Every structure is written in structure tokens, then in C-alpha cells.
Amino acid sequence: MPLIHFTERGLYCPRADVYIDPWLPVSKTLITHAHADHARPRMGSYLSHHDSVAVMRQRLGDISAEGVRYGEKKKVNGVEITFLPAGHIPGSAQIRLASEGEVWVISGDYKLENDGLCEPFEPVKCSHFVTESTFALPVYQWDEAGNVMASIERWWQQNSAEGLCTVLQCYSLGKAQRLLHALSQEIGEIFVHGAIHNTNEALKTAGYKFPHAQYLDASVDGKRLRGAMVLAPPSAIGSSWLKKLKPCKVGAVSGWMSLRGTRRRKNFDRGFVLSDHADWKGLNTAVLSSGAEHVYVTHGYSHVFAKWLRSQGYQAQAIDTAFGGEDEDAEQDEPANPESN
Amino acid sequence: MQAFAQLIAQIDASSGTNAKVAALLDYLHQSSDDDKLWCIALLSGKRPPRPVRSSLLRELAAQVSGIPLWLVEESYHVVGDLAETAALLTPTNEEQSELSLSELMQELGALRKMDDEAAGAYIRATWQKLSRYERFVFNKLITGGFRIGVSQRLMVRALARYLDEDPNTIAHRLMGAWSPGDVQFEDLLRNPRPNENLSRPYPFYLAYPLEEAPDQLGELGQWQVEYKWDGIRGQLICRKGKLYLWSRGEELVTERYPELGELDGSAWPDVVIDGEILAYKEGKPLPFGLLQKRIGRKKPGKKVQEEVPVVLKAYDLLEWHGEDIRHKALRERRKKLEILVDQVNSSNILLSPKLEVETWEQAAALRTECRALAAEGLMIKHLDGEYKTGRKRGEWWKWKVDPMSIDAVLIYAMRGHGRRANLFSDYTFAVWKASELVPIAKAYSGLSDKEMAEVDRFVKRNTIERFGPVRSVQPELVFELGFEGIAESKRHKSGIALRFPRMLRWRKDKAAAEANSLEDVKAFLRAQART
Ligand SMILES: [Zn+2]
Numbered sequence A: 001m002p003l004i005h006f007t008e009r010g011l012y013c014p015r016a017d018v019y020i021d022p023w024l025p026v027s028k029t030l031i032t033h034a035h036a037d038h039a040r041p042r043m044g045s046y047l048s049h050h051d052s053v054a055v056m057r058q059r060l061g062d063i064s065a066e067g068v069r070y071g072e073k074k075k076v077n078g079v080e081i082t083f084l085p086a087g088h089i090p091g092s093a094q095i096r097l098a099s100e101g102e103v104w105v106i107s108g109d110y111k112l113e114n115d116g117l118c119e120p121f122e123p124v125k126c127s128h129f130v131t132e133s134t135f136a137l138p139v140y141q142w143d144e145a146g147n148v149m150a151s152i153e154r155w156w157q158q159n160s161a162e163g164l165c166t167v168l169q170c171y172s173l174g175k176a177q178r179l180l181h182a183l184s185q186e187i188g189e190i191f192v193h194g195a196i197h198n199t200n201e202a203l204k205t206a207g208y209k210f211p212h213a214q215y216l217d218a219s220v221d222g223k224r225l226r227g228a229m230v231l232a233p234p235s236a237i238g239s240s241w242l243k244k245l246k247p248c249k250v251g252a253v254s255g256w257m258s259l260r261g262t263r264r265r266k267n268f269d270r271g272f273v274l275s276d277h278a279d280w281k282g283l284n285t286a287v288l289s290s291g292a293e294h295v296y297v298t299h300g301y302s303h304v305f306a307k308w309l310r311s312q313g314y315q316a317q318a319i320d321t322a323f324g325g326e327d328e329d330a331e332q333d334e335p336a337n338p339e340s341n
Numbered sequence B: 001m002q003a004f005a006q007l008i009a010q011i012d013a014s015s016g017t018n019a020k021v022a023a024l025l026d027y028l029h030q031s032s033d034d035d036k037l038w039c040i041a042l043l044s045g046k047r048p049p050r051p052v053r054s055s056l057l058r059e060l061a062a063q064v065s066g067i068p069l070w071l072v073e074e075s076y077h078v079v080g081d082l083a084e085t086a087a088l089l090t091p092t093n094e095e096q097s098e099l100s101l102s103e104l105m106q107e108l109g110a111l112r113k114m115d116d117e118a119a120g121a122y123i124r125a126t127w128q129k130l131s132r133y134e135r136f137v138f139n140k141l142i143t144g145g146f147r148i149g150v151s152q153r154l155m156v157r158a159l160a161r162y163l164d165e166d167p168n169t170i171a172h173r174l175m176g177a178w179s180p181g182d183v184q185f186e187d188l189l190r191n192p193r194p195n196e197n198l199s200r201p202y203p204f205y206l207a208y209p210l211e212e213a214p215d216q217l218g219e220l221g222q223w224q225v226e227y228k229w230d231g232i233r234g235q236l237i238c239r240k241g242k243l244y245l246w247s248r249g250e251e252l253v254t255e256r257y258p259e260l261g262e263l264d265g266s267a268w269p270d271v272v273i274d275g276e277i278l279a280y281k282e283g284k285p286l287p288f289g290l291l292q293k294r295i296g297r298k299k300p301g302k303k304v305q306e307e308v309p310v311v312l313k314a315y316d317l318l319e320w321h322g323e324d325i326r327h328k329a330l331r332e333r334r335k336k337l338e339i340l341v342d343q344v345n346s347s348n349i350l351l352s353p354k355l356e357v358e359t360w361e362q363a364a365a366l367r368t369e370c371r372a373l374a375a376e377g378l379m380i381k382h383l384d385g386e387y388k389t390g391r392k393r394g395e396w397w398k399w400k401v402d403p404m405s406i407d408a409v410l411i412y413a414m415r416g417h418g419r420r421a422n423l424f425s426d427y428t429f430a431v432w433k434a435s436e437l438v439p440i441a442k443a444y445s446g447l448s449d450k451e452m453a454e455v456d457r458f459v460k461r462n463t464i465e466r467f468g469p470v471r472s473v474q475p476e477l478v479f480e481l482g483f484e485g486i487a488e489s490k491r492h493k494s495g496i497a498l499r500f501p502r503m504l505r506w507r508k509d510k511a512a513a514e515a516n517s518l519e520d521v522k523a524f525l526r527a528q529a530r531t
């Protein structure tokens, strides 16, 4: 009997009686990271990296959660469980499960590039690799993040010069902190929407620092927004909240912005291609360096990527899950924030 | 090429029309006259026939990126644009091209005569010299399909500002047959000699749909009411005894319709008539479906001419004895048109009648009978109005008949193109035949962006089977489809074809079982036959 089963509640390890990122309520879970499509409410217990616990407590309320460090070994019913860095967002982990010589790695979401904020991705050897495939098409090739940050800053400067506020749409967990970490503080003040502020507060308890992020609450004088940068999640960009920031330019930062059709459809003033997921090359590299013979593809263009991997000699199959990926907006990472101003 | 690619990128990135016009104006200021002409031609759809087959582009993209063709194909389904797919697949580089747009277009002219091997070598070599965005623009140019978010109207606005001329004058100068190879910017736009171009048509005046009750328009006596014929809009020009027929798509179609093109114009004054090319037999218009047999044929044979003869229903006169009379009131133009039609005395040029109505109620009653006449509704035109350029509000209204409608179930979805790339936006709908769902129509318009995103999510989560870009989905969602006509069709499994199907409403209140049956749909066919 294989170590991991694909069930309608999610990935399941019968020997340890734990589910990994399940989408229906179960008693015991291992959570790769705190994004809403992986860490869902109403589970009996949660085991994840410490940083994910901090964010999950803020998002899911009073939960029974335990944190571990990267590389720390846990034994459950003879199954060895280890969380290893996935480089996706703070606290994100690949989960390694080993028992009787069978080794599985469940990648969660990952990227290979070091973003300087979260612990960089670490290849883990295994016989069975469960990979995501959000951007698993050869048309997705990311430019270096440094170049993208530089073009964001140039655009911000231009807007500043015109007395406009610069608004960037980004997920409130992961992308927002990555931007806060990388953007220059020389150009102007940086404000964040309430949902991002709350995430920052949670991450601060885990030791992260965002000294330049100012909470954009009602007390902030509108004049200070001229020339400033405001980070906000998709839910806020689509709402009347945005009106208070005008006159402004609105850009989006996402891997989906690499397609012209998406850029045009979303009607942003600018689209910047920057993702916390691996691109085509990254996914192929990760699969190769896992050394796995069996690959299970979830979360995205799973059927196409599995077919490609089979043509490359892997035993690969697509697994339908309830993770985001194929949906552009699936990684809705915050429940609509009631106190967002 | 660099400047042109930059222009396209700017237009692409900006949502407002002012920013687009500013980008165009910038380009006009900085580029040579030859480049300007090419830019105008390309952006207004006057492109040379495509030099390269799209299958060659697919093969090259596969070769250069080292991935199999099937994966190029899968990528294309998601990206929704082959030129962009190829640009994204090929490796990035930092180069930018020094070639000017007109030089590049000259090279592309030569490309058409090359065999696949030579063309492939040229394209691969050029790709290496271009940045990713330039490569996208280049691929667009070599595959022909160049459509970006610039309307003719914006181009005209930018040119009018650049040349300090009236936009209507510019719009007229851009009309008709010209190509960047055989005209100078100077002669075409700055100082055109009058009557140099005998075939040049006028820009069409287009009506706005009437959404409110017509009595909002005031006194009926100020308006001319006509049928809205269901054919193709055309302009028949006679100058110096020679005839030219233009379709609204700015295509010269003189030879396609010999009934009009071969009339003897030697005794006619110099005139330009605006009207509808209409399939017409034994004193009655034929349904649009039949005219379709003529539209694609460059040189129609005797048989099809006998089966589907066409006439021009003339409704306006734009030029009279060589003089542009568009600024005159409709009532005056109409008088001259009546004189002309009488004088020409041809059974192929018929006056579109003014309808004798005294109240809006009478007009409304006539409108309900339009279908029997193969008309789409009524046209309402202000008698004092001049003939304007393009779609303008206020003096010309189209008041179409209400569509027929049915409730149908979504069964297939396909990823869209352009703005709808990577979004399941093209749908196939079915109705019940006993316990089976039979496809009845495809539709992709009528939903809001928000609704479309919602359907997209449904499709991704309720896929049954995948066939390339198409997915079959759980038959759960019901939509009210509107359509303008219905005809029997052997090509369709359902045995019928709907004309202009579109989504009127998402019927979230209905379950699939409550959708209409094929019998219900066929009832429309019988009803139509009775009238
Ligand atoms: Zn994630």
C-alpha cells in the first residue's frame, strides 16, 4: 500500500493518519503554507512551519496548531515527517514523509529563485514527488526579480513626478512582503492596506521586520498619498476603497501578467510579471533534482505537465485537487477583511 | 521597428483613448513619412496578405524552443494568440532592432516569395535580433492578423491633430484603395489632389441602437422612417461613367455583384449612393442566410446569380454631379436620390421606401412585422440631419425587432482569444431532445466580465472531458439565448441554425431540466414560415 493516497478530502497518509493540505474538514493535518487554498478552516489540528502557524492563527482564529522548524524530524506511527523550505512565501514548506524506504515529497507551492525574504527552496531527494503546476507551460519564463523591481521603481518615480499615487495589487501574504522587502525606500512613503497590515503584524511575531510599511488607516492625510506607494490585495482593488487613493495609477504584480490577454482584460495601467511560483524551467529543474521516478501533478496545468513529464520518461499523472492554480484569482489569500478601510 | 513596437506597447498598456492618441501623435512626430504610412495602413487593417503560414510559425517556435509541437499547441490554447505564443516560447535576449518599419515591411514583401526553408531561416535570424515585445509585433506582421486596440477613429484623431485638419476630412482621405507602396504620405494626407482617386468612397455614417421608446425622439414629423434591411451595407460610386461598389468593410466588391458592378453608367452623372446590397427575388427580399452564398464568391457563376440575385436598396445620396452633398439635410439628399433612381431606371437599383406612418404607435406596429419582410427592424433618421462620419448619436437610430429567445444549457466551453485569453469564454449550448442534450448554438457575447469569470471558474471545476482547448462540462448552467433568425441546416446535429445567437441572461433561477426542448425551438421555425 502506498504511503500517500489521493482521496476526496485531499492527500492522505494512512500510516500516520494525517492529511496534507486537505480541503474538507479532517482531524489531523500537515499544512505546506498559509495560503487559503492550502490552509483551510475547521481542521482538528494543524502541524506546519512556525511562521505559517503565526499567519494561520491570525487568519483562522483559535486553532489547535503546532509549529516546527525546517529540517526538524517528527515521527508519527513510524512515519518520519520533515518540513523543508519551498521558497514560496514565509513559512512555506515541502513536506517530506518517509516510511520503510518509501519517500514522498509534497511540494505545496514553490519557487526556485531566492527572494531574500523567505528561506530559499531546497531540493529534496525522493521516490514520489507531488508537484504544483500553476505555470507549467513553456510560455511562462520569468525575468530576474531584480529587473522587475527596477521597472516597478521606475514607474513609481514617473507617477510620483506627476503627483500621482502608485497602487500595486498584490496578494497580502507573500507578494506584499516580497515587495516591501525589495522596493527602495528612497522614492516615497509606502502604505499598506489593512489585510496586508494584519499579515505583517502576524509575521512580526515570527521575527520578520517591515519597518517601512505604514498602515493606511483613516487617519492618514490624503496629501501624503501623492507620490506614495500603496500595496493592496485584489479584493480592495475591485472595491470602492480604491476611490480614496485617486488620482492614482494601478499596477498588478503577478505571473499571470505575462499574458497580453490577461493584462488587457484586467485593465491595469501596468502589469509586472513577478511570481512566487516556479516558471516552466523552475518546475522542470525541481522535478529533475528530486530524483523521483513517480511524479504527481496538481494545482494548475496538471494534465499538460504530466503528459510532458511522461514524454521525458517519468511516471507522471495529473491529480485533480481543490488547490488554486488554474484560476487566476484562486490564491485569494485573505478572507475579506471587515476592518479594511 | 523599435519605435513601432514601442507604440504598440504603449497603446496596449493604456486603457484611456487620450493616452492612445498621445502615443500615436508621438509616433507621427518622430517617424519618417514612409513609416507613418505603414503605421496607418497596419493599424487600420490595410495589411498586405500574410507572408507566412501559421503552421510554419508553429514549427519554428517548436524548433527554436526545443519543445514538441503538441506543447506549442497547448500553449497556444492558453495564450490565445499564435504570434504571442511564439514570442514567449523563444529565448529572451536584450537586442533591439535598428530596422525601420518601412524597411522591415519591404523585407516581408520578399518573404512571401521565399520557400519554407528560406523563410524559416530569415525568421529565425530576425528573432535573434529582436526583443521579446518586438518579436511579438514582428510575428503579428508575418502572420497577418494585426489587430490591436486602436480604432480607425483614434487614428483619425491623431492624424487630424498632427496635420491640423478637420477629422472628417482626414477620415475621407483615408478611405478607399491605397497602399503604402504606391502612394506618398504627402499626396494621400497633406495635399491630396481632388478627384485623383475616382474610386474613393466616403466614410459611412452609422446609426446608434435605440434603447428607449421612440416617442423620446419627439415629433414624428421630423423623422424619416425606413426598413432596416438585412443585407450588407454598400456604397455605389459612379464617376466618369465607371462604377465602383464598396462594402462597409472598406472592400471593393464591384466584381462580386455584377448585377450592380456591370450596370452601364455612361449616361449617369457623377454620384455616390449609400444603400444595402440585398438578396432579392420576385419583388421580395430573401433571408440573409441566402446572401451568404454570394458574400464569399469573388466571381459568382450564372447559377448562383440566378438562385440569389442581388439589388441595391438605395437610401442616401452622398455625391451629386461630382459635388459632395453630405452636409446638406437628409430631406434634400433624399429628393435628389429619388430623381437619380428614377433617371437610372434600373431594376437592380431600388429606392428604399419611406414608410407612411403618422404616429409612433403605427411605426411600432410596422416594426413587429419586419421579420416577414426579412428586415431587421426600422431606421429612424432626422430629416434635417447631415450625413456624418462614423457612429454618431442623435440623428440616426436603428430600432431593431426584439430577438427570439430560448433557455439552453451550457455543455462545452472553449478558451477565448485576445482579451479573453486563458479564460473559458466561448460556449456551446444545448436543448433537450427527449433525455438527451443536443447542441443548438455557440455564443460568446452578452455576459459581463464578472459573470464570465464566474463561468470560467465553474468550467475549471466541473470539467468532464478535455479536447484540446475545449472542455465538456457538467450540464448545470442555464442561459437565455437571444437570436435574430432561425433556419434549417443539414450541417448541424440539431437540424437548425440560429442567426446571431448571444446570451441575454444567466438564468441562475433555472435548473438544466427546465431548459427548452428542440421542439420548442422548432416552433419558431414554423412560426417564421407562416409569416
Ligand atoms: Zn500558495
Ligand SMILES: [Zn+2]
Pocket (backbone or CB within 6 Å): A035, A037, A038, A109, A299, A323, A324, A325, A331
Ligand atoms: Zn496554492
